[in-house]
């Protein structure tokens with residue numbers, strides 16, 4: 139099929155690369171000239187395993203093209219995917235990019251198409267968007283919503299082997315066409331109206347952080363009662379009604395989706411006079427988890443981190459990405475810096491991103507170099523390379539062997555045997 143993807147961000151590029159690889163003809167449109175130029179030379183603007191390879195492969199075989207010009211990419215399209223950002227603006231969902239892109243689409247339509255909203259948008263917005271687009275075109279079009287559930291660092295895999303494909307559309311012919319397009323993708327199919335599809339996305343993206351905040355709250359109790367939260371959550375997750383995923387206690391959730399979507403759904407609920415108390419508590423628990431962790435670090439440093447060398451391992455909001463949006467590391471670093479700690483920070487890929495947002499710290503790519511004469515190792519992001527560190531070597535390097543494990547990944551007994559003072563979260 140002839141497809142056009144609007145927005146060369148994370149969702150747009152993954153969608154484009156995967157559909158092009160399924161032998162569709164795909165145009166990607168973005169207003170950012172620089173980005174389009176780079177993409178046309180095979181460079182992607184962020185780190186995502188496997189994406190660059192897939193883009194280059196399909197770009198070379200002419201199935202994937204990039205442009206800033208809507209008039210080049212819209213007229214022949216059969217299906218247009220809107221994948222632009224919907225950032226939070228003072229807690230409200232900013233629809234500026236959605237409005238601007240759908241207007242440009244409408245102005246360039248030459249034949250009937252399906253316009254699919256992939257961006258996370260307020261449930262029920264398709265009717266408003268349809269009206270908006272009709273102001274700018276006489277050509278007929280259908281609207282649909284196919285929300286995106288991919289997670290950073292595993293985006294290609296998530297797209298190809300997804301849990302489910304949710305198709306929200308009002309017309310049977312639209313559903314059939316979208317089912318056909320998604321045929322090579324595995325996972326269950328759920329057909330519903332577009333409003334329901336949009337609500338599924340918000341419900342999923344707020345339920346997962348609810349699980350995380352719940353696990354973090356239980357972890358605090360585990361610290362007090364002497365239980366091990368890892369085992370507790372293992373036991374809890376063995377119940378199929380609950381499931382084992384997203385029960386990992388730690389330094390809280392970050393990223394470009396969970397914090398934004400939790401805040402947005404609280405606001406959306408307010409608009410219809412519903413006080414979404416559960417989500418407010420989820421948000422608050424997540425914020426407080428950072429403070430709880432920082433206090434733990436300070437306590438382990440005999441009550442003060444002033445002038446002590448602390449090493450933060452991991453800056454990205456999770457492993458496998460260079461993304462630091464709403465990363466817990468930012469808040470932990472800020473708080474420890476305020477208390478006078480001398481911070482050395484490490485990450486395998488996020489250092490260039492970090493340099494733009496963090497100052498007053500020393501940056502390292504080699505954790506061993508960073509740990510020389512350090513007093514505390516603080517694990518914030520559980521990158522594989524940080525899970526497999528040589529602690530015998532580290533013991534000799536550090537001035538004081540204290541490990542604070544913000545992701546509960548280290549073997550406590552082994553570390554204690556080597557002479558480390560170890561604390562995780564809720565262990």
Ligand code: UDX
Nearest residue numbers: 286287288289290384385386390391392393395455456
């Ligand atoms: C998330 C959703 O998983 C995805 O379906 C949606 O489309 C976008 O938002 P992403 O933000 O890429 O994806 O990251 P994810 O892997 O879900 O992790 C989010 C945050 O939760 C990370 O900071 C991670 O460290 C944290 N987390 C995750 C925990 O603290 N504990 C867990 O058990 C799982």
